Amino acid sequence: MNFLKAEQPQLFKDHAYNEIKTAIIQHEIEPGSMLNERSLSESLGISRTPLKLALQQLELEGWITSVPRKGIFIKTITRSDVEDIFQLRKANEVLVIELLIPLLDDEAIAKIEELDEQLSGKKEDHVQFVYCDSSFHLFLAELSQNLRLYQLIENLTDHFNWYRFASLKAGKSLDEIHYEHTLIIEGLKARNVRRTTDAVLNHIDKAYATLMVNFKE
The missing domain is CATH 1.10.10.10 (Winged helix-like DNA-binding domain superfamily/Winged helix DNA-binding domain)
Incomplete structure (x- = not known):
């Protein structure tokens, strides 16, 4: 190494x-x-x-x-650890959406779309794809203007990525992840809290399901 x-x-x-x-x-x-x-x-x-x-x-x-x-x-990745992190991620990312949508402007939407475009160009590099995906979610947290919430999500990201690399090794489609981001962006552009949170929860639930199907403890 x-x-x-x-x-x-x-x-x-x-x-x-x-x-x-x-x-x-x-x-x-x-x-x-x-x-x-x-x-x-x-x-x-x-x-x-x-x-x-x-x-x-x-x-x-x-x-x-x-x-x-x-x-x-x-440390080994345990089922309990994965469940704890995913539960925290879902709860906090829903709060991010609820806080950021009233604050969204066209400049922020343009930046979100730019980050998504960067993500689409990283499909051949799993490592860079995961970190670009993290940047996308962290930028949404930053837009919430809640510093403590941002710091909490930032602290969860490393462990979340540890599981996500395992998910990618298990065969999670990068095209599927990119499409899930598109649904999130469409909800943000519509300034629709329910539609966006549903897209975020679907995104996280699918990552969880993929990991658990291939989970070996």
Whole structure:
């Protein structure tokens, strides 16, 4: 596995944290895998001290777990975890739509359509597609003008993406996801809260269904 090497000492811990978390989210390191500190230290080009600090932060956030006398392991994706995240995502994205529609103007609609166009151009790159999709949803949250709601959705996004990469590996169609976004945009352009929230919930429910059909715990 190839990691970028940090160039500034003060960034070593943050660099290690970001690199390892990204590798976990993108399933470059599979759930349940054991981490080797010496190998990580060499790959990242850092000493064990900032690496340990990065691993401590990852464990606090629920990405890894330390097992006494056995080692450090990537957490597995459990059915309960997936259900919790999807429930939170649905509740909060519905609130986003309710808050943003009264605030929508033509400039915001144009930006939303621009983000959707960027998404349509990433179908050959699953990694970029997922991150563009996240940008689309985070921009909607930003338009709600509720900072705490935006921060909550932002914090959920990493775990949501972890599951979504698993969903894409299970065969989720990118064309289908793009079409679901089109329905959301049509609801936004009509300034119709019910139509848009129905489209958002359908989008999330389909992602959940696809993941659960192929779920192996």
